[in-house]
Amino acid sequence: MSIGTALETLATDLPVRVSAYDGSAAGPSDAGIGLRLLNPRGLSYLLTAPGDLGLARAYVAGDMDIDGVHPGDPYEALVLLLDRMRIRRPTPSEAVALVRGLGIGNLRPPAPPPQEKLPRWRRTLEGLRHSQHRDASAISHHYDVSNRFYEMVLGPSMTYTCAVFPTKDATLEEAQTYKYDLVARKLDLKSGERLLDVGCGWGGMVRHAAKEYGVRALGVTLSLQQAQWAKEAIDREGLGDLAEVRHLDYRDVMESGFDAVSSIGLTEHIGVRNYPSYFGFLRDRLRPEGRLLNHCITRPHNQDQDTGAFIDRYVFPDGELTGSGRIISAAQDVGFEVMHEENFRRHYAMTLAGWCHNLQENWDECVAEVGEGTARVWGLYMAGSRLGFERNNIQLHHVLAAKTDEQGNDGFALRPTW
Structure with a gap:
């Protein structure tokens, strides 16, 4: 299964053009803003940390680019994604098919980008929360x-x-x-x-x-x-x-x-x-x-x-x-x-x-x-x-x-x- 096909399966409304390293794409071809998934590590980020954290990891690591906006101000892309992008939760059978199609190896979490702090519960070596x-x-x-x-x-x-x-x-x-x-x-x-x-x-x-x-x-x-x-x-x-x-x-x-x-x-x-x-x-x-x-x-x-x-x-x-x-x-x-x-x-x-x-x-x-x-x-x-x-x-x-x-x-x- 291609990444584009997976997106088309789950996206009820895709307002941007998404293209992937496997040559597949999804979304309107004339969209002014596009997301480009550049490599398998980016896909692993998206699959292992869904939501804003996975997207942020892929983007910060340089594994995903946003076309149509400047990286110093991706405001217009965020407005479009927030207002129109809807990704539904897959059914159990769809989830199995997606994992098989995209490769189970992509469910192995990559190391986060160096800009990322440890999760809150793992910061105990730095002391109790809000200690000096x-x-x-x-x-x-x-x-x-x-x-x-x-x-x-x-x-x-x-x-x-x-x-x-x-x-x-x-x-x-x-x-x-x-x-x-x-x-x-x-x-x-x-x-x-x-x-x-x-x-x-x-x-x-x-x-x-x-x-x-x-x-x-x-x-x-x-x-x-x-x-x-x-x-x-x-x-x-x-x-x-x-x-x-x-x-x-x-x-x-x-x-x-x-x-x-x-x-x-x-x-x-x-x-x-x-x-x-x-x-x-x-x-x-x-x-x-x-x-x-x-x-x-x-x-x-x-x-x-x-x-x-x-x-x-x-x-x-x-x-x-x-x-x-x-x-x-x-x-x-x-x-x-x-x-x-x-x-x-x-x-x-x-x-x-x-x-x-x-x-x-x-x-x-x-x-x-x-x-x-x-x-x-x-x-x-x-x-x-x-x-x-x-x-x-x-x-x-x-x-x-x-x-x-x-x-x-x-x-x-x-x-x-x-």
């Missing part, structure tokens, strides 16, 4: 790729979190600056105040607060490469008297009495069961009437839901998402007064489109920097995430909260000033 050692390993897997690679994908702002677009025609850089300033205004930062930025990345919020508001800002990150880049940027911009970035777990910050805490893109990494200790720790770093801005990716519901094998093994190992309601409840339960929340879902879709554009424009240099397999991971992940935000499968929320004093004062104006 294992969190450091997970963060390094995602963020210690290459600072040069991130410069090409993220742009000059070096900001790997959702931008906020003041208008639809704003540039990505304008939107990232606007995001930092919105966070600063929500926190009502003033000259001379102290800010703690947990999960600070390359120091964008720390540098913005110091430069634009005269704030003494401390940022911490588990990524050594991020910390090194941020320190160089602080020195280059002459902000050393106000801004500092440390290579440090946020749980090891000993200082307290901060006027404000910003957490921009950290909560996704800490684990839902750790929310009480996380928000409790941030509360204890604040002075009375101090303020917290929590910015993180969320679900559109508050139920438990796995991130999926591709995201867990290739992108965010041990990452966990939940709804804004659960985040708000956790903050309230440790004593925060929640003042405001806001959803930036559509803004993240626009941000990801901008990053994919940058990856596509700098594709050859990105591949030279990190290898084609890793570059393919990023194109697939960012395009797929863009689609997830557009379809309301994931969201991005700001939660603004205050640590009230003993008299219940929260330090905010009667109406928002931002």
Whole structure:
């Protein structure tokens, strides 16, 4: 049995042209987008890890190509496959025929591509889930790729979190600056105040607060490469008297009495069961009437839901998402007064489109920097995430909260000033 015949047996609607190394094909011959299966290893990936993991393995390993789109931005292919492609489960007799026809040897799983992290249950050698050692390993897997690679994908702002677009025609850089300033205004930062930025990345919020508001800002990150880049940027911009970035777990910050805490893109990494200790720790770093801005990716519901094998093994190992309601409840339960929340879902879709554009424009240099397999991971992940935000499968929320004093004062104006 040819691979094309197998596909025609199971596909109820095949919107793309699929061609295989055995010379067979399936799907419309005039399709603008095509999948090319290049070798038997690619077939083994598809057969032994069905769903998004098998497809990802074949694509990342270079055993399958997508025609009609750029690997830096395969968004249009993903839209087409999600909207129209339907593969039904074979009957027992069909399954036997398929195995015989395609060859039982193809059911032997090949080794995963080197970009793939071990499955969650096999990471015990790195420590218990969300222990400091294992969190450091997970963060390094995602963020210690290459600072040069991130410069090409993220742009000059070096900001790997959702931008906020003041208008639809704003540039990505304008939107990232606007995001930092919105966070600063929500926190009502003033000259001379102290800010703690947990999960600070390359120091964008720390540098913005110091430069634009005269704030003494401390940022911490588990990524050594991020910390090194941020320190160089602080020195280059002459902000050393106000801004500092440390290579440090946020749980090891000993200082307290901060006027404000910003957490921009950290909560996704800490684990839902750790929310009480996380928000409790941030509360204890604040002075009375101090303020917290929590910015993180969320679900559109508050139920438990796995991130999926591709995201867990290739992108965010041990990452966990939940709804804004659960985040708000956790903050309230440790004593925060929640003042405001806001959803930036559509803004993240626009941000990801901008990053994919940058990856596509700098594709050859990105591949030279990190290898084609890793570059393919990023194109697939960012395009797929863009689609997830557009379809309301994931969201991005700001939660603004205050640590009230003993008299219940929260330090905010009667109406928002931002």
